[in-house]
Every structure is written in structure tokens, then in C-alpha cells.
Amino acid sequence: MRILYLGDIVGEKTLDVLKANLDTIKRENRINLVLVNGENVSGGKGLTQKHYKILKELGVAGISMGNHTFSKSEIKEYINDATIVRPANIPCNIGKKVLYINYNDKKIALVNMMGRVYQNTPLDDPFKTMDELLKEIKADYIIVDFHGDATSEKKAFFYEFSGKVDAIVGSHTHTQTADEEVYNNTCFISDMGMCGAYNSILGDDIDDVIRRFRTGVFEKLSVSNDSLYKINGVILDLGEKNQITRVNLKIEGRK
Ligand SMILES: [Fe+2]
Ligand SMILES: [Fe+2]
Numbered sequence: 001m002r003i004l005y006l007g008d009i010v011g012e013k014t015l016d017v018l019k020a021n022l023d024t025i026k027r028e029n030r031i032n033l034v035l036v037n038g039e040n041v042s043g044g045k046g047l048t049q050k051h052y053k054i055l056k057e058l059g060v061a062g063i064s065m066g067n068h069t070f071s072k073s074e075i076k077e078y079i080n081d082a083t084i085v086r087p088a089n090i091p092c093n094i095g096k097k098v099l100y101i102n103y104n105d106k107k108i109a110l111v112n113m114m115g116r117v118y119q120n121t122p123l124d125d126p127f128k129t130m131d132e133l134l135k136e137i138k139a140d141y142i143i144v145d146f147h148g149d150a151t152s153e154k155k156a157f158f159y160e161f162s163g164k165v166d167a168i169v170g171s172h173t174h175t176q177t178a179d180e181e182v183y184n185n186t187c188f189i190s191d192m193g194m195c196g197a198y199n200s201i202l203g204d205d206i207d208d209v210i211r212r213f214r215t216g217v218f219e220k221l222s223v224s225n226d227s228l229y230k231i232n233g234v235i236l237d238l239g240e241k242n243q244i245t246r247v248n249l250k251i252e253g254r255k
Helices: 013-028 049-057 075-081 126-136 151-161 206-215
Strands: 002-006 033-037 062-064 098-103 106-114 141-147 167-171 181-183 186-189 194-197 228-237 243-252
Touching (some): 013 228, 013 243, 033 141, 049 075, 106 126, 141 151
Parallel strands (some): 141 167, 167 186
Antiparallel strands (some): 098 106
């Protein structure tokens, strides 16, 4: 089974780029299923129901999130019925800890986990949380989106759970790493990167971010308006012998 997993989608304009290009990307790469990280779709933070519906129209089978899961508070109203998985180690009772996706006769379990290094939000231990989830998950394939800053934490999680899940793909830094590998038949990459404005700072407007660093004044950041886009992610080829390939496309969008 060939799965396209896209890194953090930043800004709703990126949805237009996906609308215009996703079918071609899927066809050219013989993709069966599309998964995305959707924590930055709506204005750069969170996911509104309107944008969730657009992702579904695009044929996205599963959406993982991160530290911005609840940035748009309306998500609390629809997340329980949506094909969204939220970080399992956020200590709340809203949303799914595991999203099951059926494809032909196969069942995929999608898990989202947050790293604790450099994150100043209350989180349960991702290792213990994964131990517990593995006791209850019943699926043909298990995929984990590990949302965190530190490559060391991501790599430690990878070695600890290699052989027990099929893929551990990183998100959150918005910067694609070149360390994809397979160990004990588990695919890994520290970070899939992002889908959003090419000339930007992690998807946000360059001037806004520079101003923040130069002045220390934390004004609201806006999503970059650049018309060139990068589409980052990975292709997971899951079967007897799991494989991972990086995706890094440069696409001209509309102003
Ligand atoms: Fe993000
Ligand atoms: Fe994040």
C-alpha cells in the first residue's frame, strides 16, 4: 500500500494548491491513500470545520494534528465525528487517540503523539502513552505522526518502537530532514517538512518574523503570501518490506 503523508499544511491558500495538484501527484506516484498534518491550515493555527471539509473533498483519509490542535476552538464541536487524530498524550477527553482507516481489506491505525522537549504545554509521557496504545490497537499497519521539536526525542521514540509500528514520521518543525531510514521494518523521518509558501519562515510572512526577532514585540504573525509553494512529505510503501521516500516539490500557485 502506497501512502502519501504530507507535512504540516500552512494556510488555507495551500488548500488551493493541493486542489490543483494533488490528483496529479497521486497518479504519478501510484498513491492509494493520503494522510496530512492539518494543525496549521486555518490562518496558520488550527483547523476550522470549513477547512476540514475541504480536506475531505480533496480525498484526505486521515488528519493528524499537534500543539495547535485546539487553536480554533470550534474543533471541539466537530472533532469527535471527524477523521482527525489528536496527540494521544494531550491529557484531555476530546477527540480520538487512534484513527482507524480502512483501505480495501486492510486496516490502518493512525496515531499522533507530541514530543515534550521544548513544548511548554501539559503532556503525558509519549513513551508510556504509546506502550498503552499498543496494548489495544488492532490493525494491519500502524503509523505514528510524532509532533515535536527535538530530533533526539524523535529518534529515541523511533528506536524504542521500531519493529512494533510500521512508520514514525516527524512533524512540527516545518523543515524537512534528510534522515529517512528503515530499521526493524519501521520507516522513519525526523520531520516531513511543510506544505506552504516557499519564500517564508516556516510558512509565515518573512517581514513579520524578522520584526519579532529584531524588536522582541510579539505581534500576530501572518501566513506568507508568496505564490511559490513547497509540498513536503513522504511516501510510505507498506507491505512485506516497508519503504519511505521523501517528497519535496516546488509548485507555482496563484497570487
Ligand atoms: Fe506545524
Ligand atoms: Fe506544531
